[in-house]
Amino acid sequence: MPVTLDATSANFEAAFTTLLNAKREDSPDVDTVVAGIIADVRSRGDAAVIELTEKFDRLTLTPATLRITTAEIDAAVAAVSDADRSAIELAAERIRAYHVRQMPQDAEWTDPDGATLGWRWSAVSAAGLYVPGGLASYPSSVLMNAVPAKVAGVERLAMVVPSPDGVLNPLVLLAARIAGVDEIYRIGGAQAVAALAYGTETIAPVDKITGPGNAFVAAAKRRVFGKVGIDMIAGPSEILVIADGDNDPDWIALDLLSQAEHDESAQSILITTDPAFGRAVAQAVEKRLETLERRAIAGASWRDYGAIITVPDLAAAAALSNRIAPEHLELCVADPDALAQNVTHAGAIFLGQWTPEAIGDYVGGPNHVLPTARSARFSSGLSVLDFMKRTTLARMSPEALRAIGPAAERLAASEGLEAHKLSVTARLDKLNR
């Protein structure tokens, strides 16, 4: 049974703080191993990648077989059922339609002093997408990373996906093709991240690497940050459901379990204004756990990190939610829009009882790569902006320089930077001030 808290009880604050600070993931310290792998790939290139793939994935490759060929992709995707293909196409189309709206605007204006100012956005030239292998090799993650990259205008999108024992996932390859991925390499782990960041004889380096991975991948991304850009370091997934008593307990139970089934470290929390409803959800969770395919994982997550919190009103619910800063927030209340107005920190909000989080994981349109572990306090889900960068523009007319140059001279002098000052002075002298 998960923890059950009453926000009006005397010991609530202590218990809630414990819940907030629960360390759900004990990352193994793989940093030394990862540093060695990166150094090896930097110095020996393909040869290192091939050796490490043999060791970790039990797969013998050559430089010529690192990349998955078009013929292999053709053969794999030909085996995909029409129903699966249609579902992936629908998801890709909806994700694309949402992300196209995120395209930022360039700007340029001339201010009253005669300075023309602005900025211009441009795409990252080359991006790398890490896709996990095995059980967590999800076509939906391919779409959520690759579609925004292509909408942004990334010219070259290279994907890496380990194929332990040589097994490929046809749905992952189909999603990559539909999303417009340009190159796919059958490698994974820290060696794949190093190959993308530094390049090898066969794999050209990229400018930015995104996508989820295990502790080795996360440590490698952290290490190559600076040489290339990275997205966030993903932690275990979380959901918070705020529900009043006017909901089907089984629906809410399934929503909580759809987070719990990801990972024993996932966290599912229900906040409700109705204690009886909270008890009904708890019972519904137990009932579903009797038969759920992934009941071992979901049960462990729910038992260890799940929580049901009762609050006197929705204002109290919003206040607790903002302290949790959840990755996913479902608002199953009569007026979800009104409640959403009081939410300041959340990765994604799902409004109303007809919007289970699973819709957002696949076909809603918004990205499912979202800030975990309370980082919604300061970061956002993946977007088109993650694959773009902004160049600022400034152009002074002689009049503008005359107007604002003296202030620059003064500040440069006060900071002891004489050449800065003189670069303005020399020009103002030409203008005879």
Added chain:
Amino acid sequence: MPVTLDATSANFEAAFTTLLNAKREDSPDVDTVVAGIIADVRSRGDAAVIELTEKFDRLTLTPATLRITTAEIDAAVAAVSDADRSAIELAAERIRAYHVRQMPQDAEWTDPDGATLGWRWSAVSAAGLYVPGGLASYPSSVLMNAVPAKVAGVERLAMVVPSPDGVLNPLVLLAARIAGVDEIYRIGGAQAVAALAYGTETIAPVDKITGPGNAFVAAAKRRVFGKVGIDMIAGPSEILVIADGDNDPDWIALDLLSQAEHDESAQSILITTDPAFGRAVAQAVEKRLETLERRAIAGASWRDYGAIITVPDLAAAAALSNRIAPEHLELCVADPDALAQNVTHAGAIFLGQWTPEAIGDYVGGPNHVLPTARSARFSSGLSVLDFMKRTTLARMSPEALRAIGPAAERLAASEGLEAHKLSVTARLDKLNR
């Protein structure tokens, strides 16, 4: 003398690659020391911060004197000259006017399937600003970090600035006051970063930390990343000037030196279509170096990392510029706008001969915190967006769920996530499909 390259010569590619890959900063390995400092501040709070400040800054503090008082700030800023005050006010106003235009738009729309989608931006609640002490304690950096934070709507902006031997910089305090900084603590180093990230008895934790610092500060920011957000890890500064022969060699020499005087690791590069002009600039640099206050630093930077590259035409200049991905790019050519169209990677572009980079450092309006070390390939200068985060919104009507729910069920099933599927199925069953 700096390296002089001719883009049409046979050995150019090798020499240019060497220039590109020159490792200008050999960061000392301070990570172990920093890890210890962070752990100490986490466990002992104020007491650790006070001990470390005594050790590194030769300053004895108590919890009551960690924070610089309003009276102290009043006294310090009262001593600032009117001219300095006016210059800071003008800079703050121009930076504010530029950054206000960066405020992102919220969005909400309903698509043909009946799904209401959108996003909403909100400010980070609390941000911390690191300001270096000593010689590199720049009021302009305070403005460039604090103004965007306040424009974004950050409610609590806490600044840390070390004051070795107790010396405060009145201009830094005035810039902080004008920019709206809420709290200032006289601490620095890794201990200040740790205090901001984890909080102490006296200093409440923040959600995001920005601002430049030495190797200890950079290592600390890298370590607390995840617990809080951070801005980029700044490297040594760079300028690239592309100039035709129709410029004053002395102006361009001063622009190159205004970068070189920052740091012996700074890099200044001139690309010109006119070899005679290149030689004239080289002579002008040497002449200015005879008298420049910071000639030791600027001379070392220019000698070790400076370069003058001649190219056959401006198209070749743009191509090289994109490989350099410079932090600062000056286009001193007849039609700078046309040339800028061919620039794909640059932190900031300064258009035309009346726009020395120093204008952008102080009063232009755009931010002077820019991506260094070729990271303009994948990242942008500091902006209002760095102090905000985006929450995505989705609301399904029953009709929308009927339309797109089956695709979500299919994808969930294909990924082996049964609870995800059932959370949709249960609702579709209620709708009788």
